[in-house]
Amino acid sequence: MPARIVEVREGVLKKNDLLARGLRERFGAAGVAVVDLVSSPGSGKTALLERTLSELSGRLRAGALVGDLATDNDARRLAVSGAPVRQITTGTVCHLDAEMVARALEGWDLASLDLLFVENVGNLVCPSSYDLGESLRAVLFSVTEGEDKPLKYPTIYNSADLAVLTKVDLAEAVGFDRAAAREAVDRVRPGLEILETSARTGEGIDAWLDRLMGLLAGGRDEERPAAGRASA
Numbered sequence: 590m591p592a593r594i595v596e597v598r599e600g601v602l603k604k605n606d607l608l609a610r611g612l613r614e615r616f617g618a619a620g621v622a623v624v625d626l627v628s629s630p631g632s633g634k635t636a637l638l639e640r641t642l643s644e645l646s647g648r649l650r651a652g653a654l655v656g657d658l659a660t661d662n663d664a665r666r667l668a669v670s671g672a673p674v675r676q677i678t679t680g681t682v683c684h685l686d687a688e689m690v691a692r693a694l695e696g697w698d699l700a701s702l703d704l705l706f707v708e709n710v711g712n713l714v715c716p717s718s719y720d721l722g723e724s725l726r727a728v729l730f731s732v733t734e735g736e737d738k739p740l741k742y743p744t745i746y747n748s749a750d751l752a753v754l755t756k757v758d759l760a761e762a763v764g765f766d767r768a769a770a771r772e773a774v775d776r777v778r779p780g781l782e783i784l785e786t787s788a789r790t791g792e793g794i795d796a797w798l799d800r801l802m803g804l805l806a807g808g809r810d811e812e813r814p815a816a817g818r819a820s821a
């Protein structure tokens with residue numbers, strides 16, 4: 590790659606890291622835990638959040654930011670839960686960055702939330718390098734995508750704190766091989782925690798909610814970018 594392109598890319602990431610650091614401080618000061626969901630398009634991010642927000646309703650104060658290239662479909666789906674939701678439309682950009690998140694949060698009283706979910710743009714490549722100041726990054730992969738996704742897209746797994754296997758209600762129908770999926774994850778991120786969920790049947794949702802609760806009340810994951818996430 591020509592030196593100039595490398596320089597510009599490093600400059601962009603460094604700027605993002607500085608902004609993300611500021612966001613992380615803001616989130617910490619407001620006492621809000623931030624969870625970033627990343628996955629390929631259609632893995633079930635919005636479906637998991639729909640279920641999560643409705644389960645948390647009345648128990649916790651949760652809100653969401655949703656990133657897509659176009660449409661506010663996902664924000665409208667999530668707003669049904671009654672939670673405060675804002676859509677970020679990125680145009681041609683295949684990931685959210687810290688500046689977009691900061692802009693979307695303008696005028697939002699963060700202290701009014703316990704949990705803020707960020708649904709990233711559906712993409713297994715671009716979001717991996719952009720720290721958003723989150724407390725936890727969860728990479729979703731659905732049983733319909735094939736067990737070898739972690740091997741093909743290792744960067745996103747390297748940037749995640751947790752993997753969430755989604756649509757497990759379809760596992761049998763598509764002949765999903767759990768052992769092969771576990772092995773693929775382990776080859777990229779040995780021992781990475783995997784939670785199995787179905788937004789459709791509710792399977793595994795309690796464990797997911799427990800994991801989220803663990804982020805509150807001092808149980809938050811160490812506030813640093815996970816291995817592989819860009820750092821300044």
Ligand SMILES: Nc1nc2c(ncn2[C@@H]2O[C@H](COP(=O)(O)OP(=O)(O)OP(=O)(O)O)[C@@H](O)[C@H]2O)c(=O)[nH]1
Pocket residue numbers: 628629630631632633634635636637663710711712755756757758759786787788789790
């Ligand atoms: N059977 C089944 N289908 C699911 C489940 N979760 C999501 N789906 C379906 O999968 C499709 C995509 O789900 P979404 O939640 O929109 O996926 P997404 O990751 O938010 O998609 P993008 O925002 O476009 O990246 C929809 O048709 C959902 O109904 C699940 O647990 N079980």
Ligand SMILES: [Mg+2]
Pocket residue numbers: 634635636663708
């Ligand atoms: Mg979505």
